[in-house]
Amino acid sequence: MESFRQILIKHWGYPDFRPLQLEIIQSVKEGKDTLGLMPTGGGKSITFQVFSLSKPGICIVVTPLIALMKDQVENLNKKGIKALAVHSGMSPREIKLTLDNAVWGSYKFLYVSPERLNSERFLERLKQMEINLLTIDEAHCISQWGYDFRPSYLNIVEVRKFLPDVPVLALTATATPKVVDDIQEKLAFKEKNQLSVSFQRDNLSYLVRQVEDKDGYLLKTLNRVKGSGIIYVRSRKATREIADELRKNKISADYYHAGLSNLVRSVRQDDWVKGKTRVIVATNAFGMGIDKPDVRFVIHLTPPDSLEAYYQEAGRAGRDGKKSAAVLLYNNTDRVKLKKHISVAFPEIANIKRIYEALCNYLQVAIGYGKGMTYEFSLQSFAQAFKFQQAMVYNSLKILQREGFLEFTEEVDNPSRIYFVVSRDELYKFQVANANYDNFIKLVLRSYTGLFSGYVRIDEELLAKRAGIDRDAVYNYLKHLRKSNVIDYVPRSRTPFIYFSKERIAIDRLKISKENYDIRKKDFAERIDAVIHYAGSSDTCRSQILLAYFGEDDAAPCGTCDVCKNVEQLEITTFEFKSYGQRIKKILAEPSTMEGLIFKLKGEPEKMRKILKWYLDNNKIIYRIDGLLEWKE
Known part of the structure; x- marks a missing residue:
């Protein structure tokens, strides 16, 4: 255990593990197939990274998120930990060289997109690797009941046949009980072994606001509350429009979506993380792998298609444990659109x-x-x-x-990449024979390292600036070197x-x-219905609805969501309130007068009137034309 902690301190600087991290590492150390359910921001990657660094060999990490894959490889390399990635955005030559390096280059992590798992080249190289762990990130993708099922994940069980003694670590932030069972079955777990922490977030207040003028509500709220936040919208166009409107009203804001260039996204993300920008308006492309602990609010202007997505996105607020809010703006138009x-x-x-x-x-x-x-x-x-x-x-x-x-x-x-396909001696001969390329080649070698062992990201603009030439000239140099079989050059692709x-x-x-x-x-329709139920419910604690969806049926009311706060004003508990609601619904199976209903409820008349007024005000019960009350579904 102490060696795991020393690795954590050495490479990440954290004095201790977060909840569940060490239990997962210990489980894998014992050779057990393990499913780890950890909420967004819980530090899933630390579990497999720390374990793999404690043992000889390489860890295979299967993930469908290429952007996240690239970020993790880059971050590990910055820490001096050798990591590689293989995905479909790479050329065949790049993939071959990367897999060769994974076998012979003393690398610790190989990230692989699932569709590459059943390729002949990957399986051939797999047999030659010393593998200490097979990690499946976003493990819900293997289940047809998961909200993002990917058939290529089913290739993983074939890979296991080549690794009979290697434990599997499956990780996900969102899985219903049905999906939890399916993940373990599809991955051929030797025995069921699920480790999880509660999905409950005590510091996070879930709020639903029934509003028609969402832009007006947004401006009013952002002028009233403090701190940094995320505003989620459905379309790329809306990210820009809303950010522009916020800036017009002197609110520090910017927008983010997958259609922006890598550089622009990186700058905007960094500005927000560092607090230079207060609010980021984004599509669901934003948030994966971003560790900003002091997000005070996440506001959804439109509801997502599933409670899994909502829980994950809302969960980006309050990772530092301080009071934060997750707000969903909702109206009848949203219900129709869903x-x-x-x-x-x-x-x-x-x-x-x-x-x-x-x-x-x-x-x-x-x-x-x-x-x-x-x-x-x-x-x-x-x-x-x-x-x-x-x-x-x-x-x-x-x-x-x-x-x-x-x-x-x-x-x-995909940024531009180059790799020297010749040896250093052959390169020297080329430079002697082609003096007009000598200075440019020297500039490239001074600017980047590792060019003879693998593909290295380059920036043509930076090279042009350092060489004092324009970008087209750099491009022509690189094209000629590729044509001369000195380098392999893969230009940037967007x-x-x-x-x-x-x-x-x-x-x-x-x-x-x-x-x-x-x-x-x-199944999709049921997910939509679950979102509508969450947004439209006015008598059940929001946190309880979310927790029940993920299989935690015995959670207590949170006391901080909008429903709990409304019920608190009636001077009764949420449990009492819900109990009365069930009784009212049962009695009103047949329409009744107000007095008749109060009599049948058999409670204190004044308290009953208060509760019934709440149900009338919230349109849960209505007066019919004949003056009788009925329950409105």
Whole structure:
């Protein structure tokens, strides 16, 4: 145990572990397959990183989040810990070299995107690695009941066959009891072993505000409260518009979404983390891997599609343990839009087939070909070319992904990379024979290290500035060196990409299974209903609703959410209030007069009148035209 703590102090500077971290590490040390359920910001990555550093060998980390993968590799390398990544945004040559380095280069971590797990090259190199742990991040992706199911995660169980004595550590921040069981089954756990902390956040007040004028509420609230926060919205356009409006009203704000360049996103994120920007307005692309403990509020202007997503995003507030708020702005229009989103998320099967055929033609993939290939892909350009709605294309691709035909990644920024494919002696000979390239090559070697052992990120603008030439001249130097087989140069790419998991098939052979359409659609509708229930409930503690959703049915009322605060004014407990509500609903199965209802409730008349007034004011019970009361569903 002490050695684990010493590793933590040495590399991260933390004096001690957070709750559950050490228990997970100990479980894996004992060779047990382990599922760790830790809330957002709980420090999941520390568990596998500390354990792997305590043993010889390399840790394989499976994750679908390429941006997060890159961040973690970069952060580990900054700490002097050697880490690598393999994903579909890389060239075949890059992947080969990376896997070679993983075998022979004394690296400690290899991050792999799931679609790469079943490639012949990966499996071949896997047999040659000394692996101390197989880590599955975002483990809910392996379950068809998870809110982000990815069929490529099912490849993991095949990988386990090559690693019979290597323990598995599965990690997730959000999983219902059904998903928890499914994860362990799909990963072939030798025996069930789940370690978790409660999903309860005592310092976080969950609030739902029923408002029509959301912009007005936002301005009023931000002028009243203090501290840093996040405002989540659905569209990229809305991030910019709302940030502009906040700045006009002298509120320090900026916006963030996946369509911005890597540099812009990095600068805006850093400014917010350091407190230079008070409020960041963002899509759900923002937040993964960001550790800012002093976020005082998270406001959702529109509800997300699932309570898993809401819990994860809201949970970015108050990680320092201080009082914070998670606010959801909600009205009847949101309810209608959420219901409508079910049909949007599941286009007609005929349309999915049309999009598959158009996509293959667009990328010039012939029937019987394409398997294992990666193609740059602009969803917007594709939709415009075929006059498809972008939402229909996006959701069709997600269904085709669940069916296992392809992987669609929205990653938009792969920086330029170079690798010297010649030896130092061969390079020297080239410099002697090509004196006009000598100074540029020396500049590159002075600017970057590790160029002979792997691909290194470069910045053409920086090289141009240091060389006193323009960017096009740098680009031409790099192109010539690549043509001369001195370097491999992969220019920067800012488009998403499609990876074909299977060869293209004829359209009449394309089947969408019941599991991936009808059952998933029903499951999605239930998730939407859970969000509507959470936002629309006025008599059950918000925290209790969330905790019950994640399987914690015996939680006490939080006492700080809007429902608990409203009930507190009636001078009764939330438990009492809910109990009266259930009795009122049962009595009003048949309409009743006010006096008759009070008599049947058999409580103190004055208290009963107060409670019934609350139910009338909140439109839970209504007067009929004949003057009788009835329960409104």
